[in-house]
Amino acid sequence: QQQVKQSPQSLIVQKGGISIINCAYENTAFDYFPWYQQFPGKGPALLIAIRPDVSEKKEGRFTISFNKSAKQFSLHIMDSQPGDSATYFCAASRGGNTPLVFGKGTRLSVIA
Amino acid sequence: GAVVSQHPSWVICKSGTSVKIECRSLDFQATTMFWYRQFPKQSLMLMATSNEGSKATYEQGVEKDKFLINHASLTLSTLTVTSAHPEDSSFYICSARGDRSYEQYFGPGTRLTVT
Numbered sequence: 389q390q391q392v393k394q395s396p397q398s399l400i401v402q403k404g405g406i407s408i409i410n411c412a413y414e415n416t417a418f419d420y421f422p423w424y425q426q427f428p429g430k431g432p433a434l435l436i437a438i439r440p441d442v443s444e445k446k447e448g449r450f451t452i453s454f455n456k457s458a459k460q461f462s463l464h465i466m467d468s469q470p471g472d473s474a475t476y477f478c479a480a481s482r483g484g485n486t487p488l489v490f491g492k493g494t495r496l497s498v499i500a
Numbered sequence: 501g502a503v504v505s506q507h508p509s510w511v512i513c514k515s516g517t518s519v520k521i522e523c524r525s526l527d528f529q530a531t532t533m534f535w536y537r538q539f540p541k542q543s544l545m546l547m548a549t550s551n552e553g554s555k556a557t558y559e560q561g562v563e564k565d566k567f568l569i570n571h572a573s574l575t576l577s578t579l580t581v582t583s584a585h586p587e588d589s590s591f592y593i594c595s596a597r598g599d600r601s602y603e604q605y606f607g608p609g610t611r612l613t614v615t
Contacts, residue, residue: 420602422602422603422604424606429591429609429611430608430609431504431506431593431595431606431607431608431609432544432593432606433606434603434604434605434606437602437603439602477543477544481602481604483602485531485532485549485551485597487534487546487549488534488546488604490543490544491543492542492543493542493543495541
């Protein structure tokens with residue numbers, strides 16, 4: 389049973405465009421939703437995260453939108469750049485010592 | 501963000517030998533550390549969760565006698581792959597979380613190749 393479903397699997401965006409990646413979760417006990425960026429051969433880097441008490445969080449060009457009733461959250465990358473080309477993972481957890489549950493990842497390619 | 505290091509970054513070993521991978525939190529105390537395995541173009545697969553000073557909790561299907569995890573201090577956890585075989589070749593990544601913290605920070609990963 390996949391607890392966090394991520395889409396699309398791959399995404400191609402023109403430089404300067406908006407990249408949008410979506411995730412849906414099933415477990416209503418989840419209360420922490422991070423996004424990670426991973427380059428080939430590297431470990432994932434924490435990009436931005438949100439708790440369910442807010443509907444949106446913005447950090448620079450990266451924005452998380454969160455819809456608690458729909459059990460969905462998304463990552464928006466504004467003004468996408470070739471350097472943003474990487475694999476992005478959404479995740480969720482119940483906090484405490486519980487591990488993160490990851491989506492399957494989205495391979496983003498930003499072309500000039 | 502917080503910094504987590506891993507050593508070595510890559511290792512090649514012969515079948516039947518054991519390999520130890522170290523994971524260190526450099527600027528915070530990690531009460532909980534996690535070990536993941538990642539195959540090419542796939543998501544992260546959780547292997548085990550370890551809390552400082554206690555035995556690791558392994559995920560279903562992960563052999564605890566093969567993948568020995570030790571979390572002896574608040575800044576160091578080790579993963580030892582015992583009697584390694586070619587099918588153990590993979591990218592191993594650790595992550596760490598501080599006390600009363602939701603954020604989980606990952607190390608740079610260790611590429612293990614068993615010949």
